[in-house]
């Protein structure tokens with residue numbers, strides 16, 4: 001089975017697939033008489049299709065073991081999907097390029113503690129992959145009419161782990 005090594009998440013490498021949400025780099029300013037810092041406009045919410053509206057959700061992810069046998073990636077043709085961790089725990093992000101409607105070789109990234117991601121509309125990705133312990137994420141994605149989930153099951157799949 002082909003192996004995929006997990007790399008540190010960088011804006012550059014993730015740029016073709018979406019945005020990295022990092023409060024250390026985000027636009028921010030003081031509000032409420034200096035009692036609050038607003039980290040502003042962290043990601044672009046993409047909403048396509050009929051009656052589209054943003055959904056604000058919490059996903060409580062159970063931890064996966066490594067090595068991970070990646071059997072499937074999915075995409076959301078009608079909208080983006082942002083994952084913002086509610087705890088400062090790294091998680092695994094898997095994305096893949098599209099080649100004529102079929103995912104190419106996936107890439108695997110490990111976030112820094114507290115970093116989130118916004119996966120672009122119609123971008124192939126692995127489902128939320130939590131590591132270590134059950135973790136909550138704020139997830140902002142698209143609601144409305146139409147089918148917003150396309151799944152692709154690999155013949156053999158990939159073994160995802162840290163390099164030896």
Ligand SMILES: NC(=O)N[C@@H](O)C(=O)O
Pocket residue numbers: 074081125126127128
């Ligand atoms: N199914 C669902 O809402 N979650 C997936 O889209 C995912 O990317 O985790």
Ligand code: NI
Pocket residue numbers: 074075076081125126127
């Ligand atoms: Ni998804």
